[in-house]
Amino acid sequence: MLIEHINRRLRELDATASRRRLRETATPCGPNPRLSDGTDLLSFCSNDYLGLANHPQVVQALADGARRWGVGSGASHLVSGHSLAHAALEARLASWMAPHIPGAQALLFCSGYMANVALMTALGDAQTTLFADKLNHASLVDGALLAKAALQRYPHGRLDTLERQLQACSTPLKLIVTDAVFSMDGDLADLPALLRLAEAHDAWLVLDDAHGLGVLGARGHGALEHFGLHSERLIYMGTLGKAAGVAGAAVVAHPTLVEWLVQSARPYIYTTAMPPALAHALDQSLALIEGEEGQARRRHLQGLIARLRQGLERLVAMHPNLALPPSDTPIQPLLVGSNPRALALGAALQARGLWVPAIRPPTVPVGTARLRFTLSAAHTEAEVDRLLAALGEALQELPA
Template identity: 35%
Template structure:
């Protein structure tokens, strides 16, 4: 217990313990917190589908018809018509043969990555000890150093060797693949990196995977519904559909529900249904949620204007930042980080923004490395140009006030961070 108290004291002394704000309204561009209306620029509800009337109606009807919970795991009693339909709709969206739905994106990564790392161990331990020994010692996971925490944790519990390569550094990845040429290899990367908004260099990853005969897994949590002509994600964005073995994703961002999924060919998905422990031993997502997600995906495909308006807001915000001297590299993703660097300054700026009516919590260690604290700003389809202009005005004033805007060190970080 003493170590717990000391840890809390350490976090409190350095202002690292998060002050969680309680939101008393839906995740719209304006939210209610502590009796005040604030402009929210930190939500993953990118297309504002969480409050779409058809999505809400579908969620309610699904709950009325199937109850508030599934009543079991997918392999026992938890697979309903709605879960199967959701998997079908996701497969059509991703243009893949099959898909599995998990209760969360975190569980999807834990289950899929650990199962793919040691497939025999997952299903037939007592029959294949020699194969198990070989897999444990011969499988190596190659993991971008800025991948999401769920990927990092999945690599740890997979109980095989995992090597972190420098962020989007394909030369580093190549050298590490070369050193493990004779091993069974799996390359894992975010499609869009959650704290930076930049896009993985998928063409180079696929080329290296083909050269070194590696399995590829891409986490499209922030790319599905955003990237590609039809919103199918990173592979479509680079015209590489069919070249990635497994495409992961979450259902709580663009599609505004909760859950995770994996899409791939029929054999891989059939295997994962009996090998992913987080799929086997977790209760299925509530049927009402599945119903709402089905409708959200249908709306997304029917109304491409939603995504087009989002990307226009992204461009508008980026151009506004450039006008005040913050030159972040443009990516067609709604995540726009402004690197402050110092944790205390980042906290102070976030607190002042809150007082001025803008809700953007500071992101700091351990979510990002020490010395790289930031404002992780996200825009939504329903943000107005007036709201964006208002935020840019406040940012310019606060960055100047705290010496960030004119500080050469911080300015260099701002300019080069996503290059």
């Protein structure tokens, strides 16, 4: 009965062109992967925004870390798995956020998903209301649903609605929860305005900066540096598997909040700590991000973003059934409408040697299926031009 039920559900996915499929790569992360079947592609799929996932210094740091620390932590942080490598990485991240969060302390997690679920469930008790943007990442949504707090969602970016919700709220504790860079549209939340609302209504601002850390800010310190924000009310989550190129995540906040996470966050307490070798590699990655090389990579990345957007804008002008939402980040979505149309366009690009994901519901709202281009500092201008030329050809072939 169970197998029959699941097979029926899978056929339903097939009927709406919604089934996802795995692909195996046979090369390290980079713009030019080879698939397991030997196919060579030019990829615009990765979140490796600064091209650090295969950076020689980061690779060497991981090897050095493995020689010093071995390949596993052996236990959760609270048992015996917390090493000097973890502590050093937490100290570096706390120093990054110290200008923005008074007394900032950092706490490592194995993934951004776990960090967000930990935040929502540890802070979202019965005395709390969570106010969440409707386009928040799934990890924030799932964490909010698991929490004991009341949940109110506001339409994407509609701070007027959020303000009314805050005014009407009677719970003692209030948490505004938002992505900094929204992962499917690439737009930035109005964090200064959100912080003003938090201060005006005695609320706290929980910020998921998964796609901003390393990319935004003069030194790559993320969205708080980009906007120049400073407040005790900020609770920051940064992912370390995207622009930082490795794995894991960290929450940075007031020391009392971090201590409460240590004592109560189940995804922290009941999980084996990340291997200390990864923490060792991440320390090198963060050093690159805030140094001269990181600055140069961000400048190059911004040039690629501008080049891609100019080309996409020209194509949208020629094909009015497409839409290009505003985004100044490495995430550039081209909305094409239906699932079959998005899949067909992605397949046409792959036939030309390009790998671009077709993003479909439920990841995005129905009717907004899209191609999602993500840029890396490892890309070249010539590769962006190749993408635009191939996309122009594919659009000419696609039925209106």
